[in-house]
Amino acid sequence: MPVPQGRGLVSRSLLREDAYRAIRDAIVDGTLAPGERLNDTDLVEWLGVSRTPVREALARLEQAGLVRTKPGRYTIVSPLDARACRDAQSVTAAMHELAVREALPNLSATELEAMSTANARFADALRRDDVDAALAADDEFHGVLVTASANDALRDVLERFTPVLRRLERLRFSSLSGRESVAQHDRIIELCAAGDVAGAAAATRANWETLTPLLDEPPVTGASSR
Numbered sequence: 001m002p003v004p005q006g007r008g009l010v011s012r013s014l015l016r017e018d019a020y021r022a023i024r025d026a027i028v029d030g031t032l033a034p035g036e037r038l039n040d041t042d043l044v045e046w047l048g049v050s051r052t053p054v055r056e057a058l059a060r061l062e063q064a065g066l067v068r069t070k071p072g073r074y075t076i077v078s079p080l081d082a083r084a085c086r087d088a089q090s091v092t093a094a095m096h097e098l099a100v101r102e103a104l105p106n107l108s109a110t111e112l113e114a115m116s117t118a119n120a121r122f123a124d125a126l127r128r129d130d131v132d133a134a135l136a137a138d139d140e141f142h143g144v145l146v147t148a149s150a151n152d153a154l155r156d157v158l159e160r161f162t163p164v165l166r167r168l169e170r171l172r173f174s175s176l177s178g179r180e181s182v183a184q185h186d187r188i189i190e191l192c193a194a195g196d197v198a199g200a201a202a203a204t205r206a207n208w209e210t211l212t213p214l215l216d217e218p219p220v221t222g223a224s225s226r
Contacts (some may be wrong), residue, residue: 011193016053019161023057027077028167036077064160085215088164093208095158100201112193115144164189168214
């Protein structure tokens, strides 16, 4: 397994959550490609932690659909699976719609401004073809409403399923315009500012459903698991 550069990325004093996030992020950003074999020893050396948090992280990632394990044979980064991506999209869209409904009655002017600022960064990143910055700004935009909803269960569900979609977006970004999302974000802000709960919720769902064309492309399978 060609591990990322650097050693001791995670401090030994930190908990298993850090190992989980580091491996998850490497899968999502494509550093660890679909079909890539994951070796415990290499991951331990890269992260600078013991085998226990690595194995626990891999178990969580398998539950999230980001890795596949055949006991005694191999652990690999999961190939993109259209059904899993569609399921994640449905759940994620529903959760963001719920976030709008729960957040909007008490949304402040400061939070609306934060959404506008994030969308401006999103538009700028798209113009520069900066995938990392665009996805970070998009997360920030939607994260305002998720945080304002103050719903921990909602946040936990998104924590599990959003990486599946972010991975899809990164691998397919060259075929995804994304420009229409800037206008959709502006429309969401406008509806939120007007206090239109139903309209803002519908606009948010529609925004997440723009990923549908990506689901119709041929799957990325990566290396063989044999």
